[in-house]
Amino acid sequence: MGSTRKTAQEPTQEIERKLSGNASVKMSGKTSEKTLSLLKSNGNFTIPQLSDQIGVTTRSIERNLRELQKAGRPKRIGPAKGGFWEAIE
DSSP states (O other): OOOOOOOTHHHHHHHHHHHTTHHHHHHHHHHHHHHHHHHHHOTTOOHHHHHHHHTSOHHHHHHHHHHHHHTTOSEEESOTTTOEEEOOO
16 A cells, blocks of 8 residues: 555645745746736825736735835835825836
8 A cells, every 4th residue: 555645735745845945036026016006107106006917915915015115116105095105117
């Protein structure tokens, strides 16, 4: 009975190994580009709206915006509610 069946967790771990490193950077870069592009077209987008448009989680958008803001783009004008985003090149 030397079964060589893989557990359900093994394929997931293999995929995670393949996706770690450069792949996450590439995905993040694409998300950043899409985020900035959408904010250039409409600075009134909310995080949930950006999330829906790009197809990632709201948490991913929040993390992405935080990193972009550290780099000086985009800039938040006004309060969290009632303000808008200004995309800076």
